Amino acid sequence: xxxxxxxxxxxxxxxxxxxxxxxxxxxxxxxxxIILDAxxxxxxxxxxxxxxxxxxxxxxxxxxxxxxxxxxxxNQIEFFVHDLSTPFxxxxxxxxxxxxxxxxxxxIEDWTVTIKEFYRVLRDKGIVVISIxxxxxxFNFFKSKKYFEVENVRCTWKGxxxxxxxxxxxxxxxxxxxxxxDNGFYIDKLVEPKPTIEFERLDPRHYKELNEFPAxxxxxxxxxxxxx
Numbered sequence: 001x002x003x004x005x006x007x008x009x010x011x012x013x014x015x016x017x018x019x020x021x022x023x024x025x026x027x028x029x030x031x032x033x034i035i036l037d038a039x040x041x042x043x044x045x046x047x048x049x050x051x052x053x054x055x056x057x058x059x060x061x062x063x064x065x066x067x068x069x070x071x072x073x074x075n076q077i078e079f080f081v082h083d084l085s086t087p088f089x090x091x092x093x094x095x096x097x098x099x100x101x102x103x104x105x106x107x108i109e110d111w112t113v114t115i116k117e118f119y120r121v122l123r124d125k126g127i128v129v130i131s132i133x134x135x136x137x138x139f140n141f142f143k144s145k146k147y148f149e150v151e152n153v154r155c156t157w158k159g160x161x162x163x164x165x166x167x168x169x170x171x172x173x174x175x176x177x178x179x180x181x182d183n184g185f186y187i188d189k190l191v192e193p194k195p196t197i198e199f200e201r202l203d204p205r206h207y208k209e210l211n212e213f214p215a216x217x218x219x220x221x222x223x224x225x226x227x228x
Contacts (some may be wrong), residue, residue, distance in 0.1 A: 002064040004161035006042035006072070012159070013195070013203045015103075019216055020045070022193035023102055023131045026220040030054040033097040036121060038114075039084050039104030043069025046077055049100075059088070084114055091121045099128040103216070106133050106168045109150060111179040119184040122223045128185065134192065134217040138170040148172050176217070185221035192217055 009015055024045075027035075030052050037046050037058030042065055046056045050073065059082040060066050069079045082088065084101070085108045099118045105111060118128045138144075142153045150171045156163050180187060192214040200207040209215075 001157070001160040001162075001164055002042065002062060002068060006065075006068045008160065009042055009044045011202070013199045013206065014215070015044075017196045017199035017202070018193060018210060019103060019131050019218075020048070021196050022191055022216075022218050023100070023129060024048065026129045026189060026191065026218055027098060027100070027127075030098065034095065035098045035100055036088075036091060036096045038088075038099055038101040038118070040069050040079060041065050041102075043072040043077070043079065045100060045102060046079075047072055050077065054098075057091075059084075084108060085110075087113065088117050088121060091117075093120055094123045096121045097123055097126050099126070101128065101130045103131050103133075105130055106138075106170075109152070109169045111175075112183065115179045115183045115185070119223060124223065124225060126223045127188070127220055128180070128223075129218070129220050131216055131218045132176060133168070133170075134214045135171060135173045135176055137213065137215045139172075142170055144170060148174075150175060176219070180219070180221045184224050186224060187219060188222045189220040190217065191219075 030049055032053055034055045035049055037056055040046055040058030040060045046058050046069060049056050057078040058069060059080045061083050063081050066079045066081050084104055099122060108114060139147055144151060150169050152167060153170045154165055154167050157166050193216055195207050195210045
């Protein structure tokens with residue numbers, strides 16, 4: 001579904017008018033900052049960040065997404081194929097100011113290696129900004145009976161061309177927070193986002209729902225000098 005995802009990403013409401021504005025707000029001023037776009041997808045975040053003066057490198061597990069990211073950014077950014085759940089050996093220690101990981105961590109069962117890698121590649125007081133599916137939303141959506149467990153869940157996406165089954169991992173709020181706080185970060189800000197007004201014009205039903213209950217959650221965490 002990569003091609004269709006890339007085709008729609010600029011204005012698909014949940015991405016363009018819900019996830020991105022709230023996640024980007026947590027990045028603040030990025031001019032001159034070195035940013036790792038972890039699980040970059042088709043490179044939309046990178047496109048925006050470069051336009052704001054950032055120096056971006058990124059990776060994705062999908063070769064097609066990396067191809068599309070390069071195409072979108074005119075081959076001006078270093079994108080490469082890599083699995084978010086394994087060490088980023090090609091990224092040097094203490095080499096990034098910011099790590100961005102948007103709507104990707106819920107595809108990983110155990111975040112430990114990934115969060116440790118975020119810590120390793122960030123400079124002192126660097127920040128990591130993530131967006132994920134909200135744990136309370138997922139608990140209700142998947143009709144779970146095991147809130148405290150990390151569960152493999154499946155749903156069918158119908159908004160990007162032909163229907164496709166997507167696997168992810170639902171987890172409790174605690175397991176969204178402690179991988180960060182146990183591995184060298186403190187939580188600076190947690191946002192339960194609301195959609196922007198542009199969302200309403202394109203999808204009034206979900207606009208109403210998202211103003212009543214969040215589907216995503218955005219977190220900004222800061223690298224501590226030492227791991228407690």
